[in-house]
Amino acid sequence: MNNFSEPAAAGLETIRAKKPLIHNITNFVVMNYTANALLAIGASPVMAHAPEEVEEMVSFAGALVLNIGTLTREWVSFMIKAGKKANELKIPVILDPVGSGATNLRTDSAGEIIDKVKITVIKGNASEILSLKDVKFKTRGVDSVNAVEDAEEMAIVIAKELDTTLAITGPVDFITDGSRTCRVYNGHPLLSYVTGTGCTAAVVIGAFLSVEADPLTASAAGLAMFGLAGEWAARKAETPGTFQIALLDSLYEIKAEDLRKEARIR
């Protein structure tokens, strides 16, 4: 139990009661898995990227998730269009800057989205997050993992500068809105053997953001829920195929009461 466990549990109950629509403009690799993860926790996913419909679709949504894996310049423009509309309608926007820092296109695209859209939460690993503000820190690809601890001070500065909440995933997740910070200790090493688990963490944060107004709390709740699902899955599975299926099962099985007891947020 801690200050975050209660709102996390309450958020999960609200998600399951209201089944909020989560609008995703995301990469081809994870579309299926993240849609299944959102269904499993009780939300309603929709994937839609066409410029003619993103503004209309996002108007029905409880949150918008933007993910730049498998990006093109065209898709980035669709993300910005949807994001601006979400801003206008006060719908929270989550950005997953997949691979930012690895190529100029990704770093620039993440920067352009952040410039043009007010982002509620940015979820990434340390190298992705640090790449957002000219920090000299070169990532090699989408699966780079750097010690979260090393990046914490810089993250607080970046969160202030960008006026957003940063959720930095790693062995221990670190979340900051520039003034407050917290850490999530839930998780499991097998998560790194399934593609798109970072992207899935982002959509789970999105679901919590659709029902919880405080971005720090929603991020902590989402990462605790997702990490806990990893822990539950690892009790049933020791290999990544079975584990990825057990992870979906666990996202469905975990109840508010479980999250209240087992979320490790400090």
Add this chain to the structure above:
Amino acid sequence: MNNFSEPAAAGLETIRAKKPLIHNITNFVVMNYTANALLAIGASPVMAHAPEEVEEMVSFAGALVLNIGTLTREWVSFMIKAGKKANELKIPVILDPVGSGATNLRTDSAGEIIDKVKITVIKGNASEILSLKDVKFKTRGVDSVNAVEDAEEMAIVIAKELDTTLAITGPVDFITDGSRTCRVYNGHPLLSYVTGTGCTAAVVIGAFLSVEADPLTASAAGLAMFGLAGEWAARKAETPGTFQIALLDSLYEIKAEDLRKEARIR
């Protein structure tokens, strides 16, 4: 046993003997799962959307499945190109108007496809189907479920007007070609916790249409087969991850004899 069980069973045997090629122009979310579902029942899937090849590819196919989830205007034009060629070659065409009624782009695109291509079977939920003919009925997204019963009379009118067969999915599926009607009682609530199950039902109908000339019978057979696979899967799995895998297993395991006995079509 009923009038449809025998042709359903015969159809399944023919699919497994002939392995018909099913050409899909479909959404990014479900491409992998629907391909696996088609393989599991014994058909041969191909996904191909390039304007330079859709006419050539469809000429090898036993059926063409068009699905507008994750649509763009460009993809809709490719669907129409493939559909026109299928019409010319008398190859049956199934349309899954995912999210029609939710956004103008989707409603307009479904309408444009129906205007330009003769569709053999349209598979959708009640709100999607009712959106096809200026019925004032607003859907919220791709997972809306409305009582099939409320829509039945309107569906009969729409089927007559469009001169097609409508397969409306819901807790009980309703199928009509404007003069005849039938209902399929197979299915399971866990299907709504897996993304793309509606899309998968459509490709299973496509496989039956490739071997069964009567669209009403093929639709009933496809929905019974798919719903029965849901029932079998639910005997092995109580959670959506395990269930989605068990569903593929069941599509492979169900034999003609099982379908003959357990299809509940009236």
Add this chain to the structure above:
Amino acid sequence: MNNFSEPAAAGLETIRAKKPLIHNITNFVVMNYTANALLAIGASPVMAHAPEEVEEMVSFAGALVLNIGTLTREWVSFMIKAGKKANELKIPVILDPVGSGATNLRTDSAGEIIDKVKITVIKGNASEILSLKDVKFKTRGVDSVNAVEDAEEMAIVIAKELDTTLAITGPVDFITDGSRTCRVYNGHPLLSYVTGTGCTAAVVIGAFLSVEADPLTASAAGLAMFGLAGEWAARKAETPGTFQIALLDSLYEIKAEDLRKEARIR
């Protein structure tokens, strides 16, 4: 034990130690599954196709995998751009000419890629491979299987003409670089009931190519590893849903020692 078992085992150990980045420009159907397969064997997948970033991304990679399923002319141009850069940097390139021979677009695109990019290994079924050199041999789709044996002599000629290594998958896989040949006997019939297993074999070859300089050896190692995973999976699963998950598990579980003992390469 045989001449190839030892380098195959050594290659697997190196993959797991170095976690090479494998850059994929591939089809929408298999992106998720092939990424998971690469993670399972210990490599690091990245999917990236934007023309603005493919040259930069491939420069970090140990191998580049090009796969023309769900191709468009535009994507083929991105593949060529990435491939030319890989050539410049001496990074091995694997081509999976999915459906070449089935449509003119696919045959022409495979031909154009081969003309413009020096390909290290081409992996395909017999009809795909034979379509690469004006052999009169018409395939019907992506799942055509033809007796590998019939094609072996032609394959040796084609490998010489193209100055590449050909890995022809079938009940027995046949590999030739135009002067040497070998056969891989690992595999299981259930592999044909899962979509994208051919594509997955190609990425596993890609992982071995990133750590093994001889293309014939790397191809044999990759196909033996993948076929053996199919055998292990079939011990746990008799149906394609469970099998596809067990296949990922097996790619993770097989150790260098297992590959040394159970690879059947001659």
